[in-house]
Amino acid sequence: MTPSPSDSPAVLHTVALAQPFTDQKPGTSGLRKSSQRFATPHYLESFVEASLRVLPGVAGGTLVLGGDGRFGNLAAIQTIARMAAAHGVARLITTTGGILSTPAASHLIRQHQAVGGVILSASHNPGGPEGDFGVKINGANGGPTPESITDAIYETTLSLDSYRILEAAPLPLDQPGSHVLEEMTVEVIDGVDDYAALMRRLFDFDRLAALLKGDFRFAFDALHAVTGPYAARIFEGQLGAPAGTVRNGVPLEDFGGGHPDPNLTYAHDLAALLLEGDAYDFGAACDGDGDRNMILGRRCFVNPSDSLAVLTANATLAPGYAEGLAGVARSMPTSAAADVVAKALGLPCFETPTGWKFFGNLLDAGRITLCGEESFGTGSNHIREKDGLWAVLFWLQILAVRNCSVAEVMTDHWQRYGRHYYSRHDYEAIASDAAHALYSRVKGQLPALVGERFAGRSIALADDFAYTDPVDASVSEGQGLRLLLDDGSRVVLRLSGTGTQGATLRVYLESYVPPSGALNQDPQLALADLISAIDALAEIKERTGMDRPTVIT
């Protein structure tokens, strides 16, 4: 019999740290490091201690805890539960098997008025002992904490000399139940139930069921990550899609050895199924922690920037958005496709830096309803994270109501609003020094570039993007190097804040064609002149030693 934690005497320990860790600066979304780094004694505890000290309301409050099922998830939940008890958390909500997607966690935080949550995930990065692990701290609104909090957490880690933890028997996480860890109650709940109920409130499940039970062929790839149980319950269980619709649906600690990243490179099996054959009408995949989505139609890839624009243009087809939208926001490197729709609909449109935390203030203030990023992230005011399955359901809703194919939706969209040819080129795991030297060099050249020729156009603006939050006036600088050309085309350079090996350079390319222009080109060809011009300017091939990007989206 597993001993119940309440049966064994709990002892509070203050564990001394020989010296603080200096590498716990949270990136674009939380602290993300190799599993090996996280295996360093006291490493996880140090970051969690700092977070529990900084997050407002921890003592006496409710905390949500769970993760994407990767290697280290269950052990970390046990550790963090004992630390939460030592910090006076009154109520801890965690899930069976420790399985909790990022969007479902965001929803639980809001639903239970928690002070925040700890989400264990390195998102789309590979997992396993040789892969990555991560800790994301979300706040009371259900979203990633703002920079003021993440900066304070980092500062705290730099001078940390001890952490507090309770010694207690492990919590049984194999089934729902209530437990006690000293003064703290622990509720182990099913991580899918509440999320599925929320989706049912936003979309017309009867209509979706009619679609999925008909001759519409749908393939969903969970990539052996967290969305498997959610997708199986919703698509197959509640909407009646045929068994087998959800592929790779069992979460594995190492995601079956794959990259749980829904793009054409890492979700290639699904991409091949949809783009090279005619057996399926619709395909979708989500990432490790369930906040990203890739949408595919028969022989049709939907660029994520376009996806946001399509959702904006068709939002009122979903019951949850039937009243219309307050506004829309996109991250700076995301194409301006949504801006064009917003303008046509008379909606406010915002451009934020990369990372979901910047959308939180706009959502909380009711200034926007939808938001998205080019990196396969779309979401709305229903939670404060991007939401992979929500986007898939939204697309299904549009297809069900309009009764047409994905390709028809796209063609119709471009004929109406014009097309933003768009691509992101990632140069992953390049030497850190080379990446930073390349970046600083271009940054140094920016002021002199205005008015210069570039890919046959003239450079109208060259800057390092800075953002002033329209809600709280906080300023975030250094968010990416932008070259805006006089015809509205654009090239952006950024260094990734989520990688764990060396540095990753992202090159974002965009060029607009009005409805009267050529709408059916291959994006790589349509952008070819921008691609070679930025290579010449930034000396990408030469300085990275790479002939081509590792990932092209």
Ligand code: VG1
């Ligand atoms: C990447 C994406 C960014 C996204 C972030 C977190 O960041 O580009 O748009 O918000 O991942 O996504 P970066 O700094 O590597 O470019 V996830 O799915 O980790 O929560």
Ligand code: CO
């Ligand atoms: Co993610």
